Amino acid sequence: MKLHVVPPRTGIEWVRLGLRTFFRQPLALAGLFFMYMTAVLVLSQVPVIGVVIGGLLVPAATLGLMAATAEASRGRFPMPSVLISAFRAGRQRARAMLVLGAIYTTGSIVASGLAALIAGAPQDPQPGQFDASTLLALVLHAPLFLMFWHAPALVHWHGITPAKSLFFSMVAVVRNFGAHVVFSLSWLALFLGAGSLMGLLGGILGGPGLAQAMMMPVALMLAAMFSCSIYFTFRDSFVSEDVVEAPEQQQAP
Template sequence: MKLNVVPAKTGSLWVRQGIRAFWKQPLALSGLFFMFMACMSVLSMVPWVGGFFALIFLPAASLGLMAATREVDLDKFPMPLILVEGLRSGQDGRRKMLVLGLLYACGFIGVMGLSALVDGGDFAKLYLVGGSLDMDTLMKPEFQNAMWLSLLLYMPLSMVFWHAPALTHWHGLPAFKSMFFSTVACLSNWRAFLVFGLMWSFIFLGTTLGITLISGLIGDNDFAAMALLPAMLMLAAMFFCSTYYSFKDCFTSDVIYA
């Protein structure tokens, strides 16, 4: 395994590759992403501990989407079982992935806990437990501060775990070592990841504005409500596809990518 430092423009390449891979197998990748979302939602519905267990399995599930993209990249059809690819690599691999998931869940709960110091836990409760969000709550300065603090704290957490599931699964690294190399890779390639993040932000915002504009032009407010959700889910699936290419370019291995 070798760490690569790529130019900033590579970030835009990852975005294009992810979109291109999605449209090679749109039905399969959409279905896998919906299964991913459904599994996380069902786990989250379990009282008290459901949200925590969903967080534990999130790294393994995101690895499954990366593995599905790799199958498409190799001109293969991704089967549903690929979503649990990270938990099917033997007892040692499964243990490493679950340790990684436990560390991620604890890190995420820590982020929410720090945000609770700002608004008394309203934002954390809404995110972890669910519930309805009214305008009065949304407009509270404390709630907004907690939301922005959570976003700020989640960025380094995301960096630590961005490549970690793939490094654990495909390179057999222990959880802590994979987290270390993931952090180093993201910091070393921060310019490419900045371009990557900005492009996806523009794509999501542009799509939202486009659908809203079309809805206004045709005079049908229901159109935006019906079109936004599937559009956002498709874009989210493309985003997860593009994360595979960020890993592929940040790390090279003659064994895996020969």
């Protein structure tokens, strides 16, 4: 496995591949994403421990969605079991994925705690608005996102240790920073464009209430498409024969 540096324009290609792959298996990929979101919502209702368990499972869930995209990109129908790919690849890699989860949970709690300590407790902003604490928390989470962008896939498909996967992930994102900027701005434009269009249509047809009702399913669908494109950012950032193999070939029977 070695790092592959790509030109900035590759960011647009990642978006295009994510959209094309999603529309190959829209029902399956949307369904898997909604399953993931439902699990997150259910866990979030469990006091204290729900947040911890949810954080522990973030890397594994991310890998599951990437594996589903890999399946769909090869013309295969991703089954629900693909979401637990991280725990079907043997004890060593499953344990490594849980270690990643523990690191992510700890980092997220620390970042949120520092944001609350510096900026004060959240003030329950109006929908669509962020208070200082929320914005600071996002900023403090940025290094965490960089470290975990490729880490679950490196652990699962390359057998890299958790510590090394976090380092290689950050290096890959930094080295391909231009492509990631183009990728992020392209998705931001898609989200803003779709939101504006739905807001305009909803406002014309039935007012702000209908506009908001129309935006929610569109936003979730776009989020599912975005999750598909993440796989391609990983695939093109590292060169290895392991990446092109089917996920089930990497899994223990």
